[in-house]
Amino acid sequence: MSLLKYFGSRLFVENSSVVNLTKKNKTPFYVYSENQIKKNYLKLAKNFKSTSPLICFATKANSNLSIIKILGKLGAGADVVSGGELLKALKAGIKPNKIVFSGVGKTEEELKLAIQKKILLINIESESEARLLNDIGRKFNRKISVGFRLNPDVDAKTNKKISTGKSENKFGISIKNFYAIYKDRKQFKNLRIDALSVHIGSQILSDTPYKKTLNVLLKVINNLQIKLKYIDLGGGFGISYEKKNKEINLNKYAKLVHNFKKKLNCNIIFEPGRSLVGNAGILVSKIQYIKKGPNKYFIILDAGMNDFMRTALYDAKHEILPVNRISKKFSGALEFAGPVCESTCKFTTYKNYQKINEGDFVAITNAGAYGSSLSSNYNVRPLIAEILITKNKFKIIRKRQNLLKLISA
Numbered sequence: 001m002s003l004l005k006y007f008g009s010r011l012f013v014e015n016s017s018v019v020n021l022t023k024k025n026k027t028p029f030y031v032y033s034e035n036q037i038k039k040n041y042l043k044l045a046k047n048f049k050s051t052s053p054l055i056c057f058a059t060k061a062n063s064n065l066s067i068i069k070i071l072g073k074l075g076a077g078a079d080v081v082s083g084g085e086l087l088k089a090l091k092a093g094i095k096p097n098k099i100v101f102s103g104v105g106k107t108e109e110e111l112k113l114a115i116q117k118k119i120l121l122i123n124i125e126s127e128s129e130a131r132l133l134n135d136i137g138r139k140f141n142r143k144i145s146v147g148f149r150l151n152p153d154v155d156a157k158t159n160k161k162i163s164t165g166k167s168e169n170k171f172g173i174s175i176k177n178f179y180a181i182y183k184d185r186k187q188f189k190n191l192r193i194d195a196l197s198v199h200i201g202s203q204i205l206s207d208t209p210y211k212k213t214l215n216v217l218l219k220v221i222n223n224l225q226i227k228l229k230y231i232d233l234g235g236g237f238g239i240s241y242e243k244k245n246k247e248i249n250l251n252k253y254a255k256l257v258h259n260f261k262k263k264l265n266c267n268i269i270f271e272p273g274r275s276l277v278g279n280a281g282i283l284v285s286k287i288q289y290i291k292k293g294p295n296k297y298f299i300i301l302d303a304g305m306n307d308f309m310r311t312a313l314y315d316a317k318h319e320i321l322p323v324n325r326i327s328k329k330f331s332g333a334l335e336f337a338g339p340v341c342e343s344t345c346k347f348t349t350y351k352n353y354q355k356i357n358e359g360d361f362v363a364i365t366n367a368g369a370y371g372s373s374l375s376s377n378y379n380v381r382p383l384i385a386e387i388l389i390t391k392n393k394f395k396i397i398r399k400r401q402n403l404l405k406l407i408s409a
Ligand SMILES: *Cc1c(COP(=O)(O)O)cnc(C)c1O
Pocket: 058, 060, 061, 079, 081, 102, 103, 199, 201, 202, 203, 234, 235, 236, 237, 271, 272, 273, 274, 275
């Protein structure tokens, strides 16, 4: 994570000392770097410059209003998966004509909202959804611009819990079913098929699955001789959580997309989430207790799986850095764990770590994506604060939830 640096023994996010943040804010809390988010966006935009795509931030990765605003100001659109996310994207100033709506279970209410707000594209994920949307279009007397999300049956070679493009996954419509729907398109008079979309999974570290997906799309488009305004290629670009993760080489992919676009003469949409915000955030936590187990020490943090669920949910590996670095070693193996009453409420384990004490602070790294947005009130724990580092200042962009409000029902 380039935003994290030690100056002397102290950990810094940009020019802000994390120790100073812990003096002014109750732990646990998230810290994000505005600069890093901007860098991530500009890097992606530059990489795909020759295709001038619409980059729609997948707001489920981090749905904090201030974060969506930062990306919106740089020109990003939004990829939303619920009515709530749609309203948040609009509130953050994203123009409706830059919003795409995905998801397998959109309700009638959510579809109506999307139509009323005149968003760019609704990506349909089933024949039933197409029928419902067509009915709504008829009632509104509107022809609705839609995409169909295809399931290309491509293995993204990622954690199976975040793979979405195989036939066994619930997402999208199989090619065969799409052919049938397309043949029958007279049934859907109030839909205008403007796009095809795909999203094959997350934390993808190779360009091979993307390449396969482009080929599937090309074949479908050629078979049907269908003219499209947009091709939505989804997100999924992986980041480097561990040193052994190589970052995906997007250069090669950009060239493929460039040629793809030239052949089809349509606009390209991307829906990145993780790659825009993942490395831009940390979760700062205090060591509450150190307890000796038979084989290892348990380092009990004040942050739990309700605050940061990625380890429990995906076995995700996140490096945990001491806020105050020293050379003295800890004697023995250790496991960072949280307070929630679940065995899965644990984080990374280390065979070797520096000496740490109760009351010290640590930072869970690469926590900017699918961190706060996946958090919950489990164990009646309040949602924690989110802090944004902007230049040399810090700003609270979500206050820690009030416990009294939390216990009202
Ligand atoms: C989650 C999701 C994304 C974003 O995935 P990342 O791996 O965070 O880039 C994009 N599109 C859709 C439809 C999604 O569900």
